[in-house]
Amino acid sequence: MAGPVRRPVIAGSWYxxxxxxxxxxxxxxxxxxxxxxxxxxxxxxxxxxxxxMYSGPVAAYxxxxxxxxxxxxxxxISPSHRAYFPFISVWPKxxxxxxxxxxxxxxxxxxxxxxxxxxxxxxxxxxxxxALEIQLPFLQSVLKTFKLCPLIMGRQDLSLCESLAESxxxxxxxxxxxxxxxxxxxxxxxxxxxxxNMDRQVANRIDAFDIxxxxxxxxxxYSEACGGGPILTALLYAKLLSKTNAKVxxxxxxxxxxxxxxxxxxxxxxxxx
Numbered sequence: 001m002a003g004p005v006r007r008p009v010i011a012g013s014w015y016x017x018x019x020x021x022x023x024x025x026x027x028x029x030x031x032x033x034x035x036x037x038x039x040x041x042x043x044x045x046x047x048x049x050x051x052x053m054y055s056g057p058v059a060a061y062x063x064x065x066x067x068x069x070x071x072x073x074x075x076x077i078s079p080s081h082r083a084y085f086p087f088i089s090v091w092p093k094x095x096x097x098x099x100x101x102x103x104x105x106x107x108x109x110x111x112x113x114x115x116x117x118x119x120x121x122x123x124x125x126x127x128x129x130x131a132l133e134i135q136l137p138f139l140q141s142v143l144k145t146f147k148l149c150p151l152i153m154g155r156q157d158l159s160l161c162e163s164l165a166e167s168x169x170x171x172x173x174x175x176x177x178x179x180x181x182x183x184x185x186x187x188x189x190x191x192x193x194x195x196x197n198m199d200r201q202v203a204n205r206i207d208a209f210d211i212x213x214x215x216x217x218x219x220x221x222y223s224e225a226c227g228g229g230p231i232l233t234a235l236l237y238a239k240l241l242s243k244t245n246a247k248v249x250x251x252x253x254x255x256x257x258x259x260x261x262x263x264x265x266x267x268x269x270x271x272x273x
Contacts, residue, residue: 184227
């Protein structure tokens with residue numbers, strides 16, 4: 001597809017830059033993941049976005065739930081780590097590139113979404129954002145051909161999450177063949193004991209499909225998620241489609257990898273259907 005190409009910026013550091021190594025690592029993560037039977041085709045997944053050595057094994061649980069399904073479009077919603085802006089940024093044309101190849105942007109969907117005043121054509125936040133890019137090699141590994149709608153949230157308050165969910169619901173031509181990916185890590189830099197307690201609260205809210213409770217927890221800092229907005233948006237969008245089942249598939253934190261439990265980052269995978 002003609003148009004601007006968003007080149008990979010964390011390949012070779014956060015995940016392998018060599019295609020063969022990358023495929024091998026993802027295949028290994030997926031093989032190790034064991035999930036319960038999901039009764040319906042997933043509408044959305046929640047998956048972490050740290051370097052693969054930390055969060056790859058957790059992310060694999062969510063991606064394994066997609067096995068055997070096809071999607072024509074994948075909407076990846078990530079937080080912004082490097083820039084603040086009071087809207088949702090979309091890369092509306094062209095493609096995203098990873099070591100596994102090019103992914104064409106769903107320009108038709110992006111164009112329709114831009115009719116919302118909360119969504120803007122501003123590609124600057126995409127240039128260095130890792131939380132969106134890191135999902136793509138997993139998607140390329142578990143799905144066949146799909147188009148991408150890449151969204152980055154500058155604000156993550158509930159009102160913007162509701163606006164985005166409504167825009168997706170209004171403009172999605174084929175929701176049964178569209179996947180929403182909410183990119184989020186959980187608590188940051190607490191002891192493992194504190195992190196596990198805070199993150200358990202998030203997991204319980206997701207399992208209960210308790211959107212208002214989860215939003216309130218984030219607002220009051222009872223729990224944390226750097227992609228709280230994407231998580232809430234995915235749940236709100238699912239609710240608009242009367243899909244109100246959610247299941248947490250895996251939880252871990254960085255201390256399980258490094259052995260340092262004094263200051264950890266939490267990771268969770270979940271499926272919404």
